[in-house]
Amino acid sequence: MVARPGATPGLTIVNMAEPARRPGRPRDTSIDDRALAATRELLVERGFEATTIQAVAARSGVHASAIYRRWSSRIELIEEATFPGFSPLAVQPTGDLRRDLRRFVRAYAAAFDAPAARAAGAGLIAHHQATNQRNPPELYLRVSTRPQFQDILRAAPPGSIDPDIDPDDVFDMLLGAILARTVLSTVTTRSRPLERTVEMILRLLQPQTSTCASA
Structure with missing residues (x-):
């Protein structure tokens, strides 16, 4: 497990999907940090389309070939830079469902509400809709919080x-609610306290009591 800086307070940072390293010289993690920081800066300053590997290389001082050795595409780089809290950010379950869900939903919303995430969100959604390609499993683990949600349950x-x-159905509804609050905030006039989202999830999860209608 490797701790990462910049975590949301109250959360445990866990790197769950570090790929296996080949024998030889240790990887210079400062290169990763510089490239990821430059990506976030470019997203906020210039937007999604202008955040290219070449632009990141120029901003960070990291050679483009070194970036490509770490991320196979600019989309993969943007996803990890934009949502560093999704694999590494894990709310450790306490067994208190309401408390755990409240902390999880707040952290989830905060990750999407970050300036870089707002700048990249629509572009990433459009890209994946156009390509219709699944992310590789190791990237999925780095950017998805679905496993942490299931751990809480x-x-x-x-x-x-x-x-x-079905926990996946509930998580999908949560994702939709968070996207509506953040990425789609410019096209919706609804603004509700985040606690209402927590209550909605709790109601979906609670056992249903059967009732018989009288004739």
Whole structure:
């Protein structure tokens, strides 16, 4: 496990998907940090389309070939730079479902609400819709919080979650709510406290009591 700087307070930073290293000279992590920082700066200053590998190389002082050795494409670089908290940011479950979900949702919303995420969000969505390609598994682990959400549900007290509910369905609804608050905030006039999103998720998860309608 490797700690990363810049974490949201109250969260444990865990690097879950470090690829295996080949024998030889240790990897210079300062190159990664410089490239990722330059990517975030360019996204905010110049926008998604202008954030190219060449622009990142010029801004960071890292040679383009070194960047390509670490990220196979500018999209992969932008995703890791934009959402560094998704693999590394893990809310350690306490067993208190409400408390854990509140911390998780706040961290999730904060990650999407960061300036670089706002600048990149629409472009990344458009790219993936156009290419219709799945991310490689190791990249998915680095940028997805779905595993952490499932860990929270597994740690919940027995009987507190409807056994018939699909956690992936609930997570997808949470993702939609967060996107509406952040990436799509310019096209929606609704502004609601984040706590209402937490309550919505809790209601979706709670066991349903069957009721019989009287004739």
